[in-house]
Amino acid sequence: MLEGLPPNDAAHVMRVHASKAEAGRISDMISETFDPAEVAVTNFELSEDEWVVEAFTGAAFDSEFLKQIVTAAAGAELAATMQFEDVVQKDWVATSLEGLKPVRVGPFMVHGSHDREQVPPSVIGIEIEAALAFGTGHHGTTQGCLAAIADAARLGRPARILDVGTGTGVLAIAAARHFHTYVMATDIDPVAVHTARANAVANRAGPLLNLLCTAGADAGAIREGGPYNLILANILLPPLKRMARSLGDLLAPDGTIVLSGLLVKQVPAALAAYRTQGFVLVRRRHIDGWATLTLKRRHERPLP
Template sequence: MSWKVTLPCTRQEAEALHDEDDWLESLDPIPSVVADEVEAFNDAKWRIEAYFPDKPSKAAVDLIQSRLPSAAKAEPVIAKLPDEDWVVLSQQGLTPVCAGRFYVHTSSNRGEVPDGAVPLHIEASRAFGTGGHETTSGCLEMLDKLKRQGKRFEFIADIGTGTGLLAFASCHLWPRAYLTASDIDPVSVDVTRDNALLNGYPLGMGQGHIALCAASGTDHPIIQQRAPYDLIIANILAGPLIELAPSLVQITRDGGALILAGLLNTQAAAVISAYRKLGFRLQMRSDTGDWPCLMLIKRTRYRWERPSRADGRTTQPPGDFGTW
């Protein structure tokens, strides 16, 4: 790619641009379009970058801008780029991540795997979770700590799996567990499927396998039928974590653990409060910069009622729980 067009947009516009991309076929050649957030947790501050092999025509730029109502009065930034492989170049900017016993790398930065480390090959892609973000590395370290403490889990769910990284780590740590990994974005499920093959983690419903599904929150038969879970990991966002609290409570076994991440320090008190009201207590917390990772335990109920199984309902309407 030798030319780039940059335009501001909202998150909703960026997602619509990718969901309804038939309009791109009217352009020759068809550009590669990448969406990115400018400010974390600010859906109004996103941008679109369209890459062209040649200088884009005014008509092509106008067409892209017409798909972004909030950018109607913006001045497109058109820049000529050096003749490089931008996919490779962007990944060269990434460094391997050491978190707990895990060593997360791409094909271009594998380097020397430290002695005793568990390598996980995760390419930068359309799904969140390459290990480089503090929320993901914090979850990896939390999982590693639980294993070192001798914790055992038989049924594990990764809600909002992204690239599948945390599901793979759980599968390595507890290879006899029944694992479920879900994401609201079908693209993430496809990415996880590819990464499972790349890293040698089996998919399926059996013991030691990872069952994959696209689901809004916990609303999927696979998630419901395999409940209750001993361990649930939800590395998503603070708002969905709070709204999903009743649903996650329903599918967590008494005494079971929740690992919650994707929230800022300023949001931790609200998330903890939402789960404490539903019978959880904070067991452990680790902070990496501004990003805490919380582990909560569901209190055992000493009443004659038997715990109810999850029914799949959630107070959150279909939305985006698993991508950034």
């Protein structure tokens, strides 16, 4: 759910136009500064080198503090163009999708309802309907995880799959449809679980997803559903580190863990936590400054 869930009472937005590189730096600094439960940030492309960064919150922003963050990321001149607005409850994904193109990753294409006709017959189309959540597949972490799911297919069909921090459910839906198997999908936010359930039904994967609103990976229902052959965790570094032992205990001996939601500079810290649990890195992807890591037990060979 890295791409963010706006606070349930989101009423304020900051918006700034920037280049792709500037938008990435601004988004990174905002996401690292604020609690993601209080401030959600996203960026999306308007044209070849014009991107928009939007940050949402329930309480009013401290505009001067936010200006300092944007100045540090992209300079004072760009920070002076920031816009602050009060907003009414709106469909965040619907707004974002208006300017977003379908994203193709391996056998998957993530798209909005307005691009439904662009999905080729041979591709697994994943349609993210308008809902109060982000998760449209345009973020580097989502793309990295989708690619890792395609990698896993070359090693066989995982019998049991766990998606921790499912957000809009895009990864769980992709795995369920690609492998035609059941997926346990969890999220700490009830809005995310509701959104993921609706998206699963819309994408003909409803019967294959078991959605659970819970924090961490220690819930009884999660343990009962294991051990898992494939675990997906696209969240943030702190919870990934906290859950290293729990996820390791849930993984089948020959299973694969995919970690994302990591800035490139955070990779060493994530790897250190999982190496202590007996894991080794078998594949690493960098997309737009974000890293996706594929890990297996120490005795397993790296992916070809």
